[in-house]
Amino acid sequence: MNIIMVAGGTGGHIYPALALADKLVEYHHNVTFMGSSSRMESKIIPSHNYPFIALNIKNYTGVKGRFKTLWNLLKVQKEVKELFRKEKPDLVIGFGNYISVPVILAAKSLHIKTIIHEQNSQFGKANLFLARFVDLVIGSYSENVKQYSKTKVLGNPRGSKLYEYPKDVSCLKDYGLNPNKKTVLFVMGSLGSSSVNEHMLEVLKELQQEEFQVLYVTGEKGYDAFVEKYQGNSRIKVVKYIDGLKVMKSVDLIVCRAGATTLSEITACGLASITIPSPYVPGNHQYHNAMALHRKQASICVLEKELQKDILANLIKELIYDDLRLEKLKRNALKFGYPCAINDIISEINKVTKVK
Incomplete structure (x- = not known):
């Protein structure tokens, strides 16, 4: 499979994604990352030898900044959609942070399978917004189910790594x-x-x-x-x-x-x-x-x-x-703990994408 992962902003989003990517590559899947061109993922992910598509995504502050942020997200979503039309990924996985919003929505508009992963006990705003649109929501804590009842609690891939x-x-x-x-x-x-x-x-x-x-x-x-x-x-x-x-x-x-x-x-x-x-x-x-x-x-x-x-x-x-x-x-x-989180997540990925 050709898989797109979008992760960025903090190590809490990036390292679980990298842990899952490492295991997916062992199963001979192709993994490409997307993230901000100006944040830490633009350095960390290429240093782990994964292809990285840099997005010019920005988060503005203030009242006027909200409109500028929305306009920027819509622009990025359009660009990602054009890219997906050419590359035709089989699956897109988001790991939270606002940068995942335009990527997941672009994939959904093209009927590409989508999954999001929440690392914290309380959903972040981006994941809570995206949960209603995606094919699978994966959580790390039982508390996640209280916020979104369809969450499958499978744990954090990074825990399996250790x-x-x-x-x-x-x-x-x-x-x-x-x-x-x-x-x-x-x-x-x-x-x-x-x-x-x-x-x-x-x-x-x-x-x-x-x-x-x-x-x-x-x-x-x-x-x-x-x-x-x-x-x-x-x-x-x-x-x-x-x-x-x-x-x-x-x-x-x-x-x-x-x-x-x-x-x-x-x-x-x-x-x-x-x-x-x-x-x-x-x-x-x-x-x-x-x-x-x-x-x-x-x-x-x-x-x-x-x-x-x-x-x-x-x-x-x-x-x-x-x-x-x-x-x-x-x-x-x-x-x-969820020591088998990575394998359990991959099992669910296979169900979503119908890989046997």
Whole structure:
């Protein structure tokens, strides 16, 4: 099959799409991506060796901006429709964000099969709008069904990617850590968060005399400012980036944001976590993601506005030294997980496209 995927805006949309694309290619399907010419997908997707069609799509602000955005979307939809007439894809899959709207609608107008995937516990505006038009809606949380009853909850492809990746605690040596010691991983997203990093400076100082070790990931834009104030010590290592597939399964506790991709990995593999949802995202979706797990004791949610060094540091110390509590978090997280998400999604794709 010739498959078009549209994903962009944030890594939370892009990396699940790439995970699914990798598996589809294994089954000898051809995958081409579409996305914005000016956002991160224009660099990330080509770096993974997928064909990328750049769309000149823009999101304007303000009252007048809404009309300009609508006009731009209609223009892009017309351009995509002409392209689809020539290329004749068998299937178009959208992963949310406003950029998926003109692409999915163009496909639908030509009677091309369409699927959308929602990564968060609450539908984004684009996916909620598109749900009524597409052939299949795939969700990652049972809560998705409450918003759109025809949703098939199959999980996030990225969780499967980590689940299938072999565990190797020796990877901690790459960061100057001891694989035989308990380890806490702090990761605040690919770009980092200056607000959280400021809070964490004091938390790390509270932890530096403990027996366990810490790997703190600042994110790309937060690293320089962070290490100016705190360099760590033999037990606390500060880095700007890690290979998450290698490291996440090798640690005992993760302190992280509540992005959909991260939580799909945590639940698919049954990892213990403390989540600090970002309050700066559309629809406060990270809060809803985090609370879905917190209510079932599958993770512990701490709000950013409630962050205090003593509270968080003491919580970390309580958990890391309490094996029974850690195991309970892991067991409950696993109940939320969809380790077979990729294969289940491909099975549904085959039904939609009638591939045997």
